[in-house]
Amino acid sequence: MFRIARNLYREGVLGINRRNAEYTLRYNERRLYPLVDDKVHTKKIAIAAGLAVPELYGVIETPYQIRTLDAVLESHPDFALKPSRGSGGNGILVISGRSKNLYRKISGILMTRDELKYHASNILSGMYSLGGHPDRAMIEYRVRFDPVFEAISYQGVPDIRIIVFLGVPVMSMVRLPTRKSDGRANLHQGAIGAGIDIGTGITLTAVSGNEIVTEHPDTGNKITGVKIPKWDTLLKLAAQCYELTGLGYVGVDIVLDKFKGPLILELNARPGLNIQIANRAGLLPRLKLIEQLQNRTNSIEERVSYAKKHFATDQISRIEKI
DSSP: OHHHHHHHHHTTOOOHHHHIIIIIHHHSOGGGTHHHHSHHHHHHHHHHTTOOOOOEEEEEOSGGGGGGHHHHHTTOSSEEEEETTBOTTTTOEEEEEEETTEEEETTSOEEOHHHHHHHHHHHHHTTTBGGGOOOOEEEEOOOOBOGGGGGGOOSSOOEEEEEEETTEEEEEEEEEOOTTTTTOOOGGGTOEEEEEOTTTOBEEEEEETTEEESBOTTTOOBOTTOBOTTHHHHHHHHHHHHHHHOOSEEEEEEEEETTTEEEEEEEESSOOSTHHHHHTSOSHHHHHHHHTOSSOOOSHHHHHHHHHHHSSGGGHHHHTTO
16 A cells, blocks of 8 residues: 555655645635635626626525526526535536426436426535535526537536646646436546646546546547647636635636637535546646746736646656656
8 A cells, every 4th residue: 555655656646635735725725615615606706707607597595485486497498407515516407498397407308397496495405515504506507518529428518627726727627428427527427537738728538437548438439639629718717716716726617618618617625636547647746846936927828828838748747757
C-alpha cells in the first residue's frame, strides 16, 4: 500500500486528504461555501455578474407552492426540475415534451402531473440534498447539447468540468452520459469521462470506471480527438468564477447549449479527483506551478493564456518534472 501511495505521489496525483488539507481548507473559506452549495444562490450571483446560466423559470420552497406547479409550467413544454442542494445528479428530472396531460421524460417515459408533483415533494423533503436537509426545487431551461456531442453521448446532456485554481484553469474533462448512467453525466453512475487538452480544447483519453476506453459504449463512436467548440469562451467563463465566489480551488461545470452557447450549470468547492484519471495526469504539478508564481496574473485573459501555454498536452512532461 505504501509503495502504491509513493508511486502515485511521484506521478503527481492529488489524493483526497491532501486536496482537503492543502487546497480546499487553505484556499476555500468556509463562509463562502453557501455560494456554491445552493444552486439557486449560485445562479442568482452569476446572473448579477452577467455570466450565462440556464434560465430559471421558478423555485418551489414549500409544499403549498407545489399546487402552483401547473401554472409555472404552462408556458414551458420542456424543462428541468432539480434540487437546489443536490449532488451527483441525483433528483434531476428532465422533461422533453408533453403528450396531452402527460409529461415526457428525456428517456421517453411518460409521467402524470401527480407523479411530477410527487417528485417535487421528494425534493423539498431533502431526499436528494446534501445531508438530507430540506431543500428547494428549481425549474429551469432544458439544455439542448451542441451537435458536436451527438455521436458520443446517450440521451442526456454532457457537461464540461474545469478545475480552476487561483483563477487559472488547470485541468478539464467532459462527462458523457451513457445507457448505464441512465443518461446522466455522472461518472459514479456510469458516465464516461474524457480528458480535454487545456491548450486546444481537444478530447484526450477517456475512462469508464477504472478502464481506459476509446469508443462510446452505446454509439460505438470514437471519443478522443473531438474539438470542443468555443473553447476559449469556456475557459474564460470558468476563470471568472474565481472572482464570482472568492474560492481559490473550485470545480466549474459548464454545458454547451445548441442555441445559447456555454452556460454555467453549477460550481463545486470540493471537486472530485477522477478528472486526473480522465487526463492520465496528476493535478499536483499544475497546482504547484500556480502557487510558485511570484507575480500572479490579474486579468482573465492573462490567466487563460497562461493555462493554454503551460497546461497544453505537449507541455505536461516538462511541468511534471517541477
